[in-house]
Amino acid sequence: MPRNEPTEVSDGWGGERSPRRRKAVRYGVPVAVAGAAAVTIGLVPAFAGSSPDLPKISAQDLIAKVAKSDVQQLSGTVRVTTDLGLPSLPGGFDGAPGGGAKGGDGASAAPQKKLMELASGSHTLRVAADGPEKQRVSIVDKDAEYSLVHNGNEVWAYDSGSKTALHSTAPGSRAGKEHRAPGGLPKDLKTATPQDLAKEALKAAGDTTSVTVDGTAKVAGRDAYQLLIKPKQAGSTVGSIRVAVDADNGVPLKFTLTPKSGGAAAVDVGFTNVDFAKPAASTFAFTPPKGAKVVDGDKERATAEREHGKDAPFHKKLAEAKGEGEDKGGPNIIGKGWTSIATIKGDGSGLPSGKDMDKAKSKGAGGDVGAFLDSIGDKVNGSFGSGRVFSTRLVNALVTDNGTVYVGAVDKQTLINAANAAK
Incomplete structure (x- = not known):
């Protein structure tokens, strides 16, 4: 079968779009991509090895394939490498219940702390999901492991280095809904997967963007198409974004963002192995190890609320995210597209x-x-x-x-x- 030749999508898509297609390529502010690159994150050898022969596909159809992908069961290993030119950042984030040096007894297990650690260097994540009620993400370092487990109405965060376990209420209660994204995991760590980064990038596809299908690749042993996204606006610091899309099920397997200045990728996130079978139920079971310090995250949040009210750091961040802060909260966005x-x-x-x-x-x-x-x-x-x-x-x-x-x-x-x- 023929290899894929570049197929450009620019200055609109032409013709009528289905509601799903519009959702897939709707104009979005690429500041979200920059945000993901800033916090968030050479993974698999950079598209090295064989280039499988796959049926030709247009950029529009490949984006639609990503949008229609509804894979909810998977397990695998993700490698995250971030090189923004920043020094390696120690963990710590003062601003959420249990987060940062002043955040409370659960500080070392707070998800926001781990988000900051992903902002530089290379990290290995083990991930698993079984629908909206069961997910697990583990960050594996040389001397310790951090795990975040959502199972039904419970969320556990465990830091093996400090032997601290933070237990919180899962979505369902008001507090759970306010502090977590749909699906149970905190929004911060959801930005560490190729799927979420790719979806943010694809929101930018429009008249400020060139999108092409640039050949094929093998990623984590899977056949994939390579989707190449390039800003057209001269002021952007983004050179290109390359997304490897599973040829079978449309799941983004690898996300690579390269600055216009060249050099190594600023953000490189992708699977080194992946399995789309249903994970074992035991994957999402968690019991604090013997001797672990168990902290009630909901109680810490309530205590902070009583002591600081709307001035509590996590309340301020929540208000900003919902547009309820001073002058309607958070930042104002000027310009369009990648600039x-x-x-x-x-x-x-x-x-x-x-x-x-x-x-x-x-x-x-x-x-x-x-x-x-x-x-x-x-x-x-x-x-x-x-x-x-x-x-x-x-x-x-x-x-x-x-x-x-x-x-x-x-x-x-x-x-x-x-x-x-x-x-």
Whole structure:
């Protein structure tokens, strides 16, 4: 059978679209892709080895295949490699019940803590799912293992390093619904799989994007098509996204995001082995090991609520996500497509720069602050005033002197242009 030749999809899809097709390729803000790259995550040898001969398929039909895929049972190993140009990050996230140094007794087992650890370096995950009521994700490190298990009305998080188990209520109660995505697992760790990353990327398919089928590959022993996604907008820092799609069932098996600057992938997530058979029921059974410290996550959340009310960190984050914070919560999005930028209005005080920085440098200890900021950020000026741009290989952020933040997977000049336009 013939090998697949590139089939481009750009500037719209042409003709009428079915509701399912519209859902698959609807316009979406690729800031979500940047967010997933920032938190979240050479997996299988990068599409090395044989390239299977598969029936020719168009990009539209391959995207539709992904959208129609309804595989709910699988188990396997996922390798996550993230290289954003950041130093390796220690675990810790102060902002959720049990999260961070001040988060409570369950801090070491909090899912948000593990999310931060996935933001750099390479990690191995063992995953399993059996419908919406049963999922398991284990992060395997050299000296310890972290497991998150959802089984019916219960969710367990266990950190073998600290021998701490965090028990929470699964979806069904109001608290469960507020703090978890459909399917039981916290939203943070759901972004660590090829399926979820690919779906976020495919939301961007539209007139700002070129989508092609770029040959075939073997991934985790499975025949796959390679879907190549490239931004058309010059200001984007994303060079390309490559998604390996299972030729049989449409499940994304591998997700690779390469920056425009080149080099190693910024985010590389994919299965090294996968099985679509029903996992054993014992996979989702969890009993805290003997001697483990068991923490009631629901009780910790309730305690934080009583002590801090709406000022509790997790309440603030929930309000922002639901658009209920100050000025309707979270960031405002400006621009479109791959050059979308999230903005957070400042309160009048930002990082020192310009004359303030010159003064700081002449005042002893303040000079240390100035030297540090100079080493990690570039001073910039415009009609908006002045500020600093902090860069990674993929995501850049401009912090103005008045504290306003502009952040996105865009280059420095695009951030400055956005700040000037918003003045």
